[in-house]
Amino acid sequence: MKPACHILLLACLVAVPASAQAPLQLAALQREAQTADPRARELDLQHAQTALRIRNIEVERLPALSALGQAQYQSDVPTSPFTGPTGQPLFSAPNATYDASLRVDQRLFDPSLKPRIAVARADLAESEARIRATLFGLRHEVNDAFFTAALLQEEAGALAATIADLETRLRETSARVREGTALAGEAAAVEATLLQHRQQEEELRANRRAALARLSALTGHAINADAVLALPDSGDAVARARTALEGVRARPEYEQFARARDKAVRQQDLAAAADRPRASAFGRVGYGKPGLNFIADRFETYGLAGLQLQWNAWTWGTSRRERDALGLQQQIVSAEETAFTDGLRRAIETNLASIDRLESTLAIDERIIALRQGIDRGAQARFREGVVTASEYLDRNTEWLGAQFARARHRVELAFARTRLLTTLGLEVP
Numbered sequence: 001m002k003p004a005c006h007i008l009l010l011a012c013l014v015a016v017p018a019s020a021q022a023p024l025q026l027a028a029l030q031r032e033a034q035t036a037d038p039r040a041r042e043l044d045l046q047h048a049q050t051a052l053r054i055r056n057i058e059v060e061r062l063p064a065l066s067a068l069g070q071a072q073y074q075s076d077v078p079t080s081p082f083t084g085p086t087g088q089p090l091f092s093a094p095n096a097t098y099d100a101s102l103r104v105d106q107r108l109f110d111p112s113l114k115p116r117i118a119v120a121r122a123d124l125a126e127s128e129a130r131i132r133a134t135l136f137g138l139r140h141e142v143n144d145a146f147f148t149a150a151l152l153q154e155e156a157g158a159l160a161a162t163i164a165d166l167e168t169r170l171r172e173t174s175a176r177v178r179e180g181t182a183l184a185g186e187a188a189a190v191e192a193t194l195l196q197h198r199q200q201e202e203e204l205r206a207n208r209r210a211a212l213a214r215l216s217a218l219t220g221h222a223i224n225a226d227a228v229l230a231l232p233d234s235g236d237a238v239a240r241a242r243t244a245l246e247g248v249r250a251r252p253e254y255e256q257f258a259r260a261r262d263k264a265v266r267q268q269d270l271a272a273a274a275d276r277p278r279a280s281a282f283g284r285v286g287y288g289k290p291g292l293n294f295i296a297d298r299f300e301t302y303g304l305a306g307l308q309l310q311w312n313a314w315t316w317g318t319s320r321r322e323r324d325a326l327g328l329q330q331q332i333v334s335a336e337e338t339a340f341t342d343g344l345r346r347a348i349e350t351n352l353a354s355i356d357r358l359e360s361t362l363a364i365d366e367r368i369i370a371l372r373q374g375i376d377r378g379a380q381a382r383f384r385e386g387v388v389t390a391s392e393y394l395d396r397n398t399e400w401l402g403a404q405f406a407r408a409r410h411r412v413e414l415a416f417a418r419t420r421l422l423t424t425l426g427l428e429v430p
Contacts, residue, residue: 023230026146026419027429029219033138036220042131050124057116064105068286071098078295094290094297101286108307109279115270122263129256136252139423142218147416149211150229154408156204159197162401166194169393172384181386189390193398231411232429234418238355241425245348250426257337264326264333271322277311344424351421358414365407372400 034040077093107113170190176182209225216223241248283305291300379396382388419429 023228024146024215024223025230026142026232029146029215030139030142030429032219032221033142034135036218037135037138039131039134043128046124046127046131050120053120054117057113057120060110060113061107066103066105067101068103069100072096093295097289098299099286099288101284101288103282103284106281107278108281109277111273111276111278112270115266115273118266119263119270122259122266126256126259126263129252129259132252133256136426138218142215143416143419143423145211145214145218146229147412147419149208149215150231150415151409151412152204152208152211153229154412155405156201156208158401158404158408159201159204162397162404163194163197163201166190166197166397169380169383170194173390176386186390189394193394231415232419234415234422234430237427237430238418238421241422241427242352245425248425248427251344252426253340254337254426257333257340260333261330264329268323268326271319271326275312275315275319277309280308280310282306282308347424348421351417351424354417355414355421358410358417361410362407362414365403365410368403369400369407372396372403376400 073096075095077095079092080089083089170187173182173187173190177184177187205225212223212225212227283303285301285303287299287301289299290296291302292304293300376396376399379388379393383390383393422429
């Protein structure tokens with residue numbers, strides 16, 4: 001079969017599924033996986049939760065109304081040491097008392113309110129950053145499944161062209177056997193190799209279906225078994241990234257580290273506010289026996305109002321120690337960030353080495369393919385003329401197929417290495 005026929009056949013194999021479904025793009029699959037993950041709902045839930053907590057803090061600025069009811073009996077009460085003409089004490093408080101009152105408290109100055117709101121918002125920001133960092137990890141799973149399916153797709157395309165070529169050789173050899181110009185063993189050797197390739201093709205299809213099933217589970221929607229995967233063209237993006245490796249901090253983990261430090265700062269502010277005085281106004285109206293006149297033996301209404309100052313003037317250094325502990329927490333976060341950055345640098349160096357190696361390997365693959373294809377054509381011509389045996393021809397054909405497999409594998413590995421570098425840096429795949 002001529003090379004043009006090989007290309008036409010491969011194009012037809014690709015065009016059939018492409019007409020049914022557009023080629024799948026890696027970037028779109030990554031976004032779909034993040035959207036489909038149940039943890040993505042946590043962002044809205046965290047917002048709603050924080051809004052409720054902040055509302056609870058803000059309403060503390062409003063007047064607080066409380067009701068109190070009490071009835072009690074005292075075995076002993078204050079009695080006047082002086083007696084009247086009748087010999088009875090001049091006054092005696094009632095043993096049974098009853099009281100019902102309403103109290104209103106209004107905060108005038110509370111230095112902890114704003115810091116508490118700031119802590120709630122900082123906690124929300126840290127939670128959002130943590131969720132985004134967790135969802136970012138799905139990109140690695142999508143990448144693995146995508147490039148596994150893409151490699152199997154490339155290998156299946158090369159194998160399909162070889163199978164079509166062997167089918168043609170089998171028909172030619174069978175005709176020669178019938179004409180008596182070739183031995184039956186020649187056709188049997190071609191057919192056996194053809195059957196082996198068909199088995200291999202079925203195995204590739206089964207493994208590809210499994211990889212697509214993983215992609216389907218990650219993205220939350222069905223993916224056809226004949227879906228075509230488009231390898232991302234990320235060469236330019238990788239070239240731009242290589243020129244500014246030290247300045248790239250696009251990973252969501254960096255945002256998480258920053259938000260964790262900010263949360264510790266806000267908590268320090270809150271700890272400092274605990275040492276400051278608080279002022280409030282209060283008022284109380286009630287009805288009881290006795291009222292404010294504790295020696296009265298009758299029900300009466302009463303009212304009182306005033307100001308209240310509260311200040312924890314001495315706390316044995318607890319607030320200072322808490323601030324120091326939170327300062328250490330910031331150092332812990334910074335240490336974790338440094339370790340994370342070092343890990344990224346090591347991964348980046350490995351990715352860059354893989355990219356350089358695969359780019360060089362692919363250039364050699366093209367030359368190997370051209371040489372193997374020429375050898376295969378010569379073997380085909382000599383086999384048709386009966387100069388070489390089927391075994392010799394099949395050896396040359398297998399070598400050409402192996403070269404195609406190697407090139408397909410290296411193409412996918414290069415695309416995977418480039419994608420892995422961009423993902424490691426936190427950059428979007430084109």
